[in-house]
Amino acid sequence: MLLFKLLVLPSFVHALWPIPHTLQTGTSLLKLSPTFDITLPSISKPPQDLLAAIAQTKTYLHTDKLQRLIVGRGAASSTGLQTARALPSLTLSLLNNATPHAIAVEAVRPIGMRNEGYTLSVPADGSPAVLTANSTLGLFRGLTTFGQLWYDLEGVTYSYEAPIKIAKDVPAFPYRGFMLDTARNFFPVADIKRTLDAMSWVKMSTFHWHAVDSQSFPLDILGFRELASKGAYSQSEIYTTADIQDIVSYAGARGIDVLVELDTPGHTASISSSHPEHIACPLSTPWPSFAAEPPSGQLRLASAATTTFTSSFIRALASTLPSTLFSTGGDEVNLNCYAKDAQTQMDLKASGKTLEQALSAFVGAVHKALGEVGKTPVVWEEMVLEHNITLSKDTVVMVWISSQHAGSVAAKNFRIVHAPSDYFYLDCGAGEWLGNNPSGNSWCDPFKTWQKSYTFDPLASLTTAQHALVLGGQQLLWTEQSSPENLDSIVWPRAASSAEVFWTGATLPDGTPRSAGLASALPRLHDLRYRMVRRGVRAIALQPHWCALRPGACDG
Amino acid sequence: MLLFKLLVLPSFVHALWPIPHTLQTGTSLLKLSPTFDITLPSISKPPQDLLAAIAQTKTYLHTDKLQRLIVGRGAASSTGLQTARALPSLTLSLLNNATPHAIAVEAVRPIGMRNEGYTLSVPADGSPAVLTANSTLGLFRGLTTFGQLWYDLEGVTYSYEAPIKIAKDVPAFPYRGFMLDTARNFFPVADIKRTLDAMSWVKMSTFHWHAVDSQSFPLDILGFRELASKGAYSQSEIYTTADIQDIVSYAGARGIDVLVELDTPGHTASISSSHPEHIACPLSTPWPSFAAEPPSGQLRLASAATTTFTSSFIRALASTLPSTLFSTGGDEVNLNCYAKDAQTQMDLKASGKTLEQALSAFVGAVHKALGEVGKTPVVWEEMVLEHNITLSKDTVVMVWISSQHAGSVAAKNFRIVHAPSDYFYLDCGAGEWLGNNPSGNSWCDPFKTWQKSYTFDPLASLTTAQHALVLGGQQLLWTEQSSPENLDSIVWPRAASSAEVFWTGATLPDGTPRSAGLASALPRLHDLRYRMVRRGVRAIALQPHWCALRPGACDG
Incomplete structure (x- = not known):
């Protein structure tokens, strides 16, 4: 039975959809800190819709309560989670001093001219996660990915595959x-x-x-x-x-x-x-x-x-x-x-x-x-x-x-x-x-x-x-x-x-x-x-x- | 266009499902009285589930607010409804001095031994409607039919096919x-x-x-x-x-x-x-x-x-x-x-x-x-x-x-x-x-x-x-x-x-x-x-x- 499982179990992080262009995952448990926050230290005037997207992401992190879809629903991680590192925050930043236009502005640019790419890194060592993009639209796509990384076990929001690194994610078609x-x-x-x-x-x-x-x-x-x-x-x-x-x-x-x-x-x-x-x-x-x-x-x-x-x-x-x-x-x-x-x-x-x-x-x-x-x-x-x-x-x-x-x-x-x-x-x-x-x-x-x-x-x-x-x-x-x-x-x-x-x-x-x-x-x-x-x-x-x-x- | 409609329009009361064994309908408008009630004068100790069914039927009569499914939604009846007769009540009675067992008792009798038949008469002249059956289960089936007779127009619950007479309704199969x-x-x-x-x-x-x-x-x-x-x-x-x-x-x-x-x-x-x-x-x-x-x-x-x-x-x-x-x-x-x-x-x-x-x-x-x-x-x-x-x-x-x-x-x-x-x-x-x-x-x-x-x-x-x-x-x-x-x-x-x-x-x-x-x-x-x-x-x-x-x- 074990061999069977090894053969068919995919190597992907289960919950990601669509699957990112690149993805590296580890094998560590990582939980969200009770004081977890999403910050924008380098964006001085963030648009309202980006702030709303951040708020929505934080809400989902609390309310999704999605258990792993495996027999036992991840209960085997219970002990490990007690001592697992906690992720304190996710930091968003725009590359190249890009102007933080509203997501809604970026989303309606002429087709083919939109910038949806992003990179995301979630370290396993308790240091902050980092999301970068060339536009607020890219940040939004990355926030969406971030929101899919987490499972729930006994009220703890966690990942079992830290560190997670998406060096590049970008759509094939606009x-x-x-x-x-x-x-x-x-x-x-x-x-x-x-x-x-x-x-x-x-x-x-x-x-x-x-x-x-x-x-x-x-x-x-x-x-x-x-x-x-x-x-x-x-x-x-x-x-x-x-x-x-x-x-x-x-x-x-x-x-x-x-x-x-x-x-x-x-x-x-x-x-x-x-x-x-x-x-x-x-x-x-x-x-x-x-x-x-x-x-x-x-x-x-x-x-x-x-x-x-x-x-x-x-x-x-x-x-x-x-x-x-x-x-x-x-x-x-x-x-x-x-x-x-x-x-x-x-x-x-x-x-x-x-x-x-x-x-x-x-x-x-x-x-x-x-x-x-x-x-x-x-x-x-x-x-x-x-x-x-x-x-x-x-x-x-x-x-x-x-x-x-x-x-x-x-x-x-x-x-x-x-x-x-x-x-x-x-x-x-x-x-x-x-x-x-x-x-x-x-x-x-x-x-x-x-x-x-x-x-x-x-x-x-x-x-x-x-x-x-x-x-x-x-x-x-x-x-x-x-x-x-x-x-x-x-x-x-x-x-x-x-x-x-x-x-x-x-x-x-x-x-x-x-x-x-x-x-x-x-x-x-x-x-x-x-x-x-x-x-x-x-x-x-x-x-x-x-x-x-x-x-x-x-x-x- | 008129000829076409006459050819295809069914003669049944639209909203009845399943269609009763016998059905006679008229062409008069009839509205539910604002004080419309469902009564059981001859049943001394009505079972709780029958009373609950009556209460539920009365609720649906108020909340269904189903407009006729025709072009105009029945608006042509607006004037007529102002002067239409009002139905004061529906009276339920059991035939042959049948004992008013709970519906739940009647519903689980051996298959083939259940009495689901009823008769229903809804006069057009403003006199009470009458529902009779040999069992509370039959009364329940009749109440269900009664609840399907009505449409809504501008807050008035009405039928456009009074009088309605179902001399006999009974299922073909139990x-x-x-x-x-x-x-x-x-x-x-x-x-x-x-x-x-x-x-x-x-x-x-x-x-x-x-x-x-x-x-x-x-x-x-x-x-x-x-x-x-x-x-x-x-x-x-x-x-x-x-x-x-x-x-x-x-x-x-x-x-x-x-x-x-x-x-x-x-x-x-x-x-x-x-x-x-x-x-x-x-x-x-x-x-x-x-x-x-x-x-x-x-x-x-x-x-x-x-x-x-x-x-x-x-x-x-x-x-x-x-x-x-x-x-x-x-x-x-x-x-x-x-x-x-x-x-x-x-x-x-x-x-x-x-x-x-x-x-x-x-x-x-x-x-x-x-x-x-x-x-x-x-x-x-x-x-x-x-x-x-x-x-x-x-x-x-x-x-x-x-x-x-x-x-x-x-x-x-x-x-x-x-x-x-x-x-x-x-x-x-x-x-x-x-x-x-x-x-x-x-x-x-x-x-x-x-x-x-x-x-x-x-x-x-x-x-x-x-x-x-x-x-x-x-x-x-x-x-x-x-x-x-x-x-x-x-x-x-x-x-x-x-x-x-x-x-x-x-x-x-x-x-x-x-x-x-x-x-x-x-x-x-x-x-x-x-x-x-x-x-x-x-x-x-x-x-x-x-x-x-x-x-x-x-x-x-």
């Missing part, structure tokens, strides 16, 4: 995201904030907010308030402008950029509630002829008035957001909808444009408006793979239909965010949600396990020259069958899988292929999950607790 | 259950109680408590306390004898019988922690040679000492429980485990028995012990389909491997509880839980949707003479990948599906085949789900809210 659809079902601000907290614990950098869709328009936009007041499910299911700023600030303080998507020209039936004049084929039947799912409805992309209207409300929203990225969507444009819309046909005839030309002009106008407020456009893959339209070279393309399509996007020299349904769609596998179909399954069966997501290779089928096009990727929750009731449980800990993929890259830091890293990842993921539960996120059990206590004993 | 596995992962008592509440809302009659398994033994049994103190995950993850009685009482007061299962002789590795002498192949590797899942370990069924020990602790527990049913399990006995166990081979040799003969003697002894404390044994299907052992004729058999096996069990003339994995396993479809398998899926893929479960025919492939063998059925949650965090969301509202199947029978009350009833069932199930959320059960959205507001608009 975009490490999670997408939430708040249009099919509504999620209160508190649910989004709790999700942002959990995202920050796994060092995610981007919250892709698929805010509106054909089912509802819950986003209040100044100057266009009728969109939400008539398009939301109810007056209490609207994100007010204050809510939006609250979410953006909350995210920023946790190192997360908020990429808002207003999907166009398809997926816009909810706009017909306030502006029927701009929507083709609203709620037409039978819906499968007009849309990928009910209800149908698309912006009249050939209409000058609709183009101006769309550009205006997108610019109005985008101008209030700190992110440099903004998504105009572009998935699943239904051609029959436009073919059957008399107004669109008239507009096309009048302008002499084909539908593709009109689409190009429409997207171009909207993206031009975004450019005027300093935003880089993001689109779904169809805009470059299924349509022949002109897009600016800096456009970011999300690959969703299949992981196989990344190469085609790269061949067109666009930057890529991996969001493939065959690896990263969290909603797959929950059965057919359309009514009246007793034998239906979800369109993207089967369920995407954390194991499947974890084996994703961000650089597969790309040439070396194309590697630089990959910004990162994300797991996604479309909410046909989700609501606040299962948000945590369908997302966590699964979505942590891609967070590690895009932090560590195409292989694990030591060069291990990702698929060979599952055995060592699972114990860490268990630790993460139990810690999430302690922090109030309803992350589900991945295995029987018996297995979580015995790494390797429940491998297939 | 066993309408839900099974929870509390051994693979532990569920605190509060989670079980919340589950019992939700079960009662859909008139379920049986909580099948798969209490212990190879992973843990969380059940404290007087005289055998070492089983839990050494076999539970921790001292705080034990159901004390007080907890067990608390759960049983809580269930009984809600019309629910608690069928406890102590699975034997397989699935008993957790007993090896306290009694290694009774367990063959404990935690043997590689586990697939010794068990269906890790860890392996089975009671030494050929040992006289083990047989006595097993009979004793099962009798000790069963004697404390009011139910007449008790399950000794019997699934997935691994023959190789016994073949490799020297002790078992020695015992077999000494007795001159084959393994099958030893199994028969073992089960016979355990069931005899159960009989001595008045219990009827329940077993999994393998005990009659895969083994050639002698069982008493009153044994109840749970069919789980395939719905196709019910006929074989019936052919042997045993009573049946339908629990087939191909319809009713709530855990299917969540991916492989064993580690280190990136492409694995759950063994019983795909996910079992409510639609699939709803089309189950309890009498399929049985002869008319065999129909009487069907006691009912249940959905089940095995908890490899479940924990308190996703209990509600993986169970509800899906498990309500079988609750209606076994309340209404092989067809809907009007003779509609079940598969043709999906369209009318979905709006009612939405209502049930939204009501569950209002009552604190985290039941998930089955569709986008847009669809829930538009019956039929999101059919496939």
